[in-house]
Amino acid sequence: MVAVLVKLKWAYFKAGFRKNPWAWVGIIFGALYALGGLVGFSFVAVMLSGNPDAVFTFLVGAGAVISLLWWVVPLVVSGADATLDPGRLVAYPIRTKDLQLGQFIGAFIGLPGIITLLFMLAMVLSLLHAPLAILGFLSAFVLACVTTIAVSRFITVVSLRLRSNRRSSQLMNTLAFLLLIAAGPLLGFASTGLVALWERAPWIVDAVSFTPLASFWGIPAHLVKGQWGGASLCLMLSVIYATVAWWLWHRHLAKTMRNVSAYAGNVATKSVKTGDLGLLGKFPATPRGAIAARTVLTILKDPRASFMVVMIPAFYITFAMMNSAIYVNGESGGTNFFLVVFLPAMAGYLFAYLVSYDNSAFSMHVLAPLRGIDDRIGRATGVLVVMFPIIVLGTLLMAFVSGEYASLPIMMGLSVMMLLNGIGLGAYMDMVITLPTPPPGTSPWKTQRNPDGFSKGIARAGYMLVLLATSIPGLVFWGVQEFTSNSLWGWVGAVACLVIGCASIMLGLRAGAHRYDAKATETLQRVTRAA
Amino acid sequence: MTQPHHFQEPHDNLPLTGRDEARSRSYTNHDKQASPVPVEQESAAAHEQAPVQPETVPVGEAALEISGLVKVFDDKVAVNGINLFVPRGSFFGLVGRNGAGKTTTLSMATGMLPPTEGTVRIAGVDVWSQPLDAKRKVGVLPDGVFLFDRLTGEQLITYAGRLHGLDEKTVASRTADLLRAMDLQDAAGRIVADYSAGMTKKVALAAAMIHAPSLLVLDEPFEAVDPVSASNIQDILKAFVARGGTVILSSHVMDLVQRLCDHVAIMNDGRLLAAGTTGEVRGGLSLEERFISLVGGRHEGGEGLSWLQSL
Known part of the structure; x- marks a missing residue:
């Protein structure tokens, strides 16, 4: 035996x-x-x-x-x-x-x-x-x-x-x-x-x-x-x-x-009173409001997404601690790019994972007479409700720790722009490619085989590079500010970042909505098959 | 008076372009090809050469009308040219073995899966050219899909209502009614992940009904549902049909379909073998006997398992 x-x-x-x-x-x-x-x-x-x-x-x-x-x-x-x-x-x-x-x-x-x-x-x-x-x-x-x-x-x-x-x-x-x-x-x-x-x-x-x-x-x-x-x-x-x-x-x-x-997971969690709609009752009673509320619930409660909510503040705090040590030694931190560009971009790009997390539950959206724009705006609102405060507070913390208040406007502008750019790109990309995620209810540690193969994997990495590259205008303004020691450049850069960010999220949501209307069923097949 | 109609059609002729015109010109042109429900020889083994392509006779308005529906996955033909007319107010059963193409057909009929070819109309509205209008008229219970199971039962039904754009008051009162009808009041505040299989089916059914559709498409609605709940759901569906609604359900349980449905279609290998009123399709046999004689695939029970005996 x-x-x-x-x-x-x-x-x-x-x-x-x-x-x-x-x-x-x-x-x-x-x-x-x-x-x-x-x-x-x-x-x-x-x-x-x-x-x-x-x-x-x-x-x-x-x-x-x-x-x-x-x-x-x-x-x-x-x-x-x-x-x-x-x-x-x-x-x-x-x-x-x-x-x-x-x-x-x-x-x-x-x-x-x-x-x-x-x-x-x-x-x-x-x-x-x-x-x-x-x-x-x-x-x-x-x-x-x-x-x-x-x-x-x-x-x-x-x-x-x-x-x-x-x-x-x-x-x-x-x-x-x-x-x-x-x-x-x-x-x-x-x-x-x-x-x-x-x-x-x-x-x-x-x-x-x-x-x-x-x-x-x-x-x-x-x-x-x-x-x-x-x-x-x-x-x-x-x-x-x-x-x-x-x-x-x-x-x-x-x-x-x-x-x-007996260990198959039959432990009931607490029950709420009938009539208590939780977050669903707090958002407007529209398709967008419902989707936003449900997205917030997914991000906070689904372990596959909620780790982002734990991880992003943890990164800010960890690096703040390290940076404070580094600044004491009189050296400048090399972590700025990570915190001001990469982290907010990832927070926004979480959007691209949402439909994959839904898996075949996405069928409820496909079966409803739902316009693409409602789905996109609802999800984007949900991501923003959770991630915007985290990114803003985290950036404030960074400025506070480093003591470089002069850089705060451009840092804030860059962070918010990358968050918006991430959402904008994610809102289009999730209708084009499928990000491999573990199916609902499984461990977030479970490695997922890539359903699309090597070429799509390369393409995904390419999109991330494009996303990170959108930070260049903001970084240029920051560089000029550092070089000239004139904080006006930072302010101008921050405004430019906000304009770019707003433009890219609007563009992404529109393009994504258009694509949703045409391709939502194919996306449903794709995310279902990826399970 | 409706009659089952079966007409012959060359295999490679599917799907026919211009078929719609033919259909809209006259439905009666099939009558001259009408034959009784196909005999066994024509079915399982023989349909390679002489495919039986039966369809219900369109009488009155259609709740669902499928014509020339084909789905090809990579190299596998899952649905091979289906024509189906589901009259308004009927209780329609779709039966077939595993892999017969039932779920694929229903997915294409409800706007979840783009067909390779063919058209689908729900109450006259083309599902694939006017999806939003069509989806307002149909409620769907898909089989084997995840739900947003971190929501409570009440939240899930509410969510479905809001996705349909219903106003807050309507959603609230209908949700309460549906929870009561499905015996889910006590579980309303628990998250769906903690529900049993039967409760999950019921909450999904409630979510499919909240926008008061005129057509319900239910894939295996009674699977894993306990007998009491199943009876309650059957009562709900019967009342829905009595008030002019249409129900299409797929099932493996022949007795249930025979008892519940006034119309039935038998699917095998991506094709329809027979369709019509339940009485006509049965042709004096029980639905199960009829099904097995049409589909084939039975072998002598227990043959070759002589060692399987208790001592």
């Missing part, structure tokens, strides 16, 4: 490459990237091999990082490995024990599993000068595989249960996004802070060597230093950790297999 499951996983892995050149590109680049890393990693291992203290830190540190990756990834990527998902296999008479073993072996099929094995094996290179420790390494390798995978799968099973509740699932997604955004500054802090920590507190590494993160690597690590006591303690702890992790995983897997349908 275990062999059948592993074969299934292998077949699924292979099927991912059939007729899909991008999977090949992905795995080849991934493999090259990993091999490069592996060579560097092995080199470090060999270099350190003479120095027992360094080897100790290397084994425990690298081992802990590998474990940590395996523990955290399932939290972020839901259903990372759905092939041997109990939900799909529960109808078959499979013993939990077999499924567990199948999932364990299956974990090593695929690029992440193979890379992990190679990195773990490469760690032995640091022990070239300590043959005795190599014996310890063998037991460490086996225990590391068991514990890492067991804990990882245990976390997957538990997070699966958390995710069955829409609310906690959204919360986890938001947290994950925030973590990702914060990763940059955190890494910056880590690279400077960690070195200091390392020098001051080697005991932390020592302590980590007894935790489930790295106790198995503690065995050879302590042996290298000649610490027999530490090594035997690590061995004992590792066996206990592995057993407990395996047992926990088994228990929860069995529980999940008994209750598969």
